[in-house]
Amino acid sequence: MIAVLVITGLALAIGAMLSVIHHHTGNNTETLSDSINRLLPQTQCAQCGYPGCRPYADAIAADEAPINQCPPGGTHTIEQLAGLLGREVIPLNSTFGETKPDAVAFIDEMTCIGCTLCIHACPVDAILGAGKFMHTVIASECTGCELCLPPCPVDCITLLPVTRSVATS
Amino acid sequence: MKSRGFRGGLTLPLDESPALLLPILDLTQSLPPNPHQSDRHRSNTDAVINHDGQHDTDPLKSLGDPINGTRSPSADRAGIEHLCGLGGAGFSLARKIASGQHSNIDTLIINAAECEPMMACDQALIRESAAAIVHGIEDLLHHTGVMRAMIGIESHRTTEISLLRHALAHRRGITLHTIEPRYPTGSESLLIRVLTGRQVPVDGLPRDCGVLCFNIATAHAFGVWMREGLSQTSRIVTVAGNAIDTPRNVRVAFGVPITQVITSVEPTIDSANLKQYEVTVGGPMTGRAMHGIDETITAKTNCLIIDQPAEALPARRCIRCGQCNDVCPVNLLPQQLHWYARDSQIMLDDLQRFHLDQCIECGCCDVVCPSQIPLTAQFRVAKVALDDSREREARADLAAQRYTARELRLKRREQEKAARIAARKTELAKTRKPGSDRHTAIQDAIKRAKASRAKGSPG
Ligand code: SF4
Ligand code: SF4
Ligand code: SF4
Ligand code: SF4
Ligand code: SF4
Numbered sequence: 237m238i239a240v241l242v243i244t245g246l247a248l249a250i251g252a253m254l255s256v257i258h259h260h261t262g263n264n265t266e267t268l269s270d271s272i273n274r275l276l277p278q279t280q281c282a283q284c285g286y287p288g289c290r291p292y293a294d295a296i297a298a299d300e301a302p303i304n305q306c307p308p309g310g311t312h313t314i315e316q317l318a319g320l321l322g323r324e325v326i327p328l329n330s331t332f333g334e335t336k337p338d339a340v341a342f343i344d345e346m347t348c349i350g351c352t353l354c355i356h357a358c359p360v361d362a363i364l365g366a367g368k369f370m371h372t373v374i375a376s377e378c379t380g381c382e383l384c385l386p387p388c389p390v391d392c393i394t395l396l397p398v399t400r401s402v403a404t405s
Numbered sequence: 406m407k408s409r410g411f412r413g414g415l416t417l418p419l420d421e422s423p424a425l426l427l428p429i430l431d432l433t434q435s436l437p438p439n440p441h442q443s444d445r446h447r448s449n450t451d452a453v454i455n456h457d458g459q460h461d462t463d464p465l466k467s468l469g470d471p472i473n474g475t476r477s478p479s480a481d482r483a484g485i486e487h488l489c490g491l492g493g494a495g496f497s498l499a500r501k502i503a504s505g506q507h508s509n510i511d512t513l514i515i516n517a518a519e520c521e522p523m524m525a526c527d528q529a530l531i532r533e534s535a536a537a538i539v540h541g542i543e544d545l546l547h548h549t550g551v552m553r554a555m556i557g558i559e560s561h562r563t564t565e566i567s568l569l570r571h572a573l574a575h576r577r578g579i580t581l582h583t584i585e586p587r588y589p590t591g592s593e594s595l596l597i598r599v600l601t602g603r604q605v606p607v608d609g610l611p612r613d614c615g616v617l618c619f620n621i622a623t624a625h626a627f628g629v630w631m632r633e634g635l636s637q638t639s640r641i642v643t644v645a646g647n648a649i650d651t652p653r654n655v656r657v658a659f660g661v662p663i664t665q666v667i668t669s670v671e672p673t674i675d676s677a678n679l680k681q682y683e684v685t686v687g688g689p690m691t692g693r694a695m696h697g698i699d700e701t702i703t704a705k706t707n708c709l710i711i712d713q714p715a716e717a718l719p720a721r722r723c724i725r726c727g728q729c730n731d732v733c734p735v736n737l738l739p740q741q742l743h744w745y746a747r748d749s750q751i752m753l754d755d756l757q758r759f760h761l762d763q764c765i766e767c768g769c770c771d772v773v774c775p776s777q778i779p780l781t782a783q784f785r786v787a788k789v790a791l792d793d794s795r796e797r798e799a800r801a802d803l804a805a806q807r808y809t810a811r812e813l814r815l816k817r818r819e820q821e822k823a824a825r826i827a828a829r830k831t832e833l834a835k836t837r838k839p840g841s842d843r844h845t846a847i848q849d850a851i852k853r854a855k856a857s858r859a860k861g862s863p864g
Contacts, residue, residue: 268684278801288808362805379804 240294269297275316279308280359281381284331288359307333308381339380339395341373347392354384354393426567488627488637492516493621498627501619504551504612513551514611515542515599517558517565517621518584520591521688524708525813526641527621529654531565533641534573538621542579548631549837554579556621557596559586588690589734589767593618607763640704643720644670646711647683657702664698666806666838667711667826674711685710690768722775729770735763739770741781753794764788 253323273293284305286292295301296317302316304326313330318325329334343354343363355361362378366369373384373393385393488498519527531538541552558566560583569581584590584600585601594605596618603614611618619627638658645652649671657666663686668675674682676698685692686700688708729739738759745755761784770780 278804278808280804288812289805290808290812359811360804361811362807371727376800377803378805379800 267297269293271320272296272317275309275320276306277309277313278381279381281308281379281383282359283307285332296321302329304329304333307335310335326387338398340375340378340398341380341382341393342375342396343371343382344392344394345370345372345375347390349390351389353387353389357383357387360381409491419455420588424607425482447812477725485627485630486624486792488621488630491622491626491637491640491704491707498623501617502545510549510612510617511553511615511617512550512601512617513542513545514597514616514618515550515556515621515624516591516593516596517556517562517569518596520559520586521690521708522589523645523652523710524643524688525645526643526654526707526860528562528565529643530622531568531623534625536566536567537628538569538625539572539576539579539841541624541626543576544628544631546578548627549607549617552578555600556581557584557590557600558582559584559590561586589765591770592734592765592767594765595734605864607760637704640702640706640814641674642666642702642706643708644711646682646685646691648674648711648713652676659702659704661702662694663700663702663706663709664670665704667709671711681714683712683714685712690772693767718777720778722784723776726772726775728775732769732773734767735765737761739764739784742782742787743778746783747799748783751790753785753791756791761787796845 244324247295265387269290270293273290276293278289280288281338282288284292284301284307285302286295292306294302296303297309303321303323304314307328311325314328315325319324341362348363348365348371350370351370352365352367354371355363355365358378359381360377360379363371363384364374380395380398382395385391385395422717444474474586485499485502490496490498490501502795505811517527517531519525540669542556544550544704546554556569556579558569558581560566565583566583573579573581585597590596590599593611597603597605597611597614597616600617601614603616604612605616606613623641629635630637639656640656640659641654643652651670651674653670655666655670663684665675667679667684681700684695686706686709687693689710692708692710722744723740727740729743730737733739742756742761742764744754745759746761764781764784766781766785768781771778771782774780
C-alpha cells in the first residue's frame, strides 16, 4: 500500500516538474502566426494587402487570407507555407504583384532636398537623415520594399539590383 | 577621377578590401558603377587604372623610410592593413594578425607545401629569396608575439629545403618540417593536423586550436614591407599547361590582364586565338575557369593553366561506387552531397547536415569518379547557394526585428499622445467648474448646436 502511494506521489511530482520545465523552455509558445511569419520574406512591402508581413501572417493564421499574396516570396514562399499548413501549392496571385529580383534603394544625395518623407515611409527604419539635410539608405538594412519611392517629391530614390554571381566550374 | 598615384600608394578607397595598392604609377582611376554589390559577389573589376608604363622611383616618399626610422607607426599599420594573403584565399593579413594578438596562439604555421601538381610559384620564391622569407617569418613572430613557427614543405623539394635550412641556420624558434608529398596536405587544416597533431574544430578557424597559418609568400611580403618599406604590388605566378611550351614562373604586377600574361609567356598564343584554349585560374585541382578576358592578376592568382581543350567525356549518372567517399581528405560523403546538390533542386538543409561547408574543394572526388561527374564544381555552386540563403535569412531576421521595433515605437508614440491629450483634458475640466459662467455658456452652446442639428437632420 505504502509502495503504491510512494510511487504515485513520485509520478505526480515528476509530472509536475516536467510540465514546469516544459513551460519554461518556452518551445511551445510559438504560435501558428509566428511560424507563418518566419516563412515570409520580411520585405514588409505591404503588397499582400496587409501593412507588413506580420499582419499578413496573422490573417493567414486566422484563415482570412489565402497563401498566395506575397510577391517577394513568390513560389518558394507559397511552397513553404503550403508545407507548413498542409495545403496545396497554388500559383502566385498576380493581382498583388510579380516576383522581382532582389534590390536595395539608393538615394541620389545631390538631388535630395531633405524633406524626411521617405523616412516616415520606410517600414524598417533603413533611411538616415534629418530635416533639410541629405538622406541616405543603410543598404544592409534596406529590404528593397519600394515604399520610399512614391513619397519622394523629387524622385531621387532608385532601386539598384543586388547582384549575386555564382561562379561555375 | 584624376589623381596621380605612386607605386604602392592606395587606389581609390574601396570598402575594406585589402591589396588594392597601385601596382604602377597611375594617371587616372575610375570605379565600376554599382556601389551596392556586396563584397563577396563583387565583380572582378575593382578599379580601372590607366598608366604610362613608368614605375615611380621613390615609392616610399609619402610613407617614410623604415630603415632610417622616419616611417611612423601609423604608416606601418597602414601598410599592414593593405597586405593580403598570397596563398590563394586572399585573407587580410591585418585581421589575421590582430586575431592572433587577442587569443592564445602559440604556433605560426608557414605553408610552403605547394602540393598541387604543376604549381611552383612558392618554390620559385624560395629559390629567389630564402633569406628574405626567413626575415619575414621573424617579423611575423615578433609582430604577433608568438614564440614558435613551423614551416611545412614537401619532402621531395630538396633544393628548396636546403636553401631554407641554410637561411635558417642559427635561428631560434623557426623549424622546418618535411611532409609527405601527397595532395592535398597543403590545405590549411590538413597541414595543421600533420605538423601539430591538432584538429581545427568543425565550423572553426585555425586560431581556435592555437595556430595561425600563413603562406610562405605572405611571410615574405610582410618582411619586405617591414624591412624595405616596399608594399606588395606584384606576385609570382606559375604559367603552365599543355599549351605552354616552356612553363615558367613570372613575377606580375597586380592588375595586369591575364591574357597579357599568357601571350607574353607563350608566343604562339595571341589574343585572337586564346579563345581556343582552356584557361584555368588557380592550380589544376582547385582552379576555376577564367571569368572573362578582362580578368586580372590579383594577390590570389597563384597559377594559370592553359590547356588545349580536351574532349570532355560526358558526365554519367552516379553509380554509387563510393570511391569519392574513400578519397575525400576531410571525410565527407561527396556521393550524398552530389545527390542533395543536383541542379534541379538544391537541398540546403541536407547539404548543411552533411557538412558541405567543410569541403575544401580539393577536387579529389572528381578525379576518382568513374562517371566523370564534376562534383567539385557542383559543390562550389551549392556553397554559394547555401551562403546566399543564410545571408537572406539573416537579413529577413534583421528586417523583422526592425519592423517590430518600429511598430512598437509608433504605438508608444500614439499612446503617449493620447495620454497627453487626456491629461490636458482633465486639467482643463478643472478650470471649467460646473456652475461657473463659462461652463453654463458652453453647455448652452452645446445644447443649441444639438437642437439645430436635430432640426436639420430629418431631410
Ligand atoms: S507582400 Fe510579402 S513581403 Fe510584402 S509585406 Fe506582404 S508578406 Fe511581407
Ligand atoms: S529604404 Fe526604401 S526600399 Fe529600402 S526598406 Fe526602406 S522604404 Fe523600403
Ligand atoms: S523623400 Fe526624397 S527628397 Fe525627401 S528626404 Fe527622402 S530622398 Fe530626400
Ligand atoms: S572536393 Fe570532394 S574530395 Fe575534396 S573535400 Fe570536397 S568533397 Fe571532399
Ligand atoms: S565516385 Fe562518382 S559514381 Fe562513385 S559514388 Fe562518387 S559520385 Fe557516384
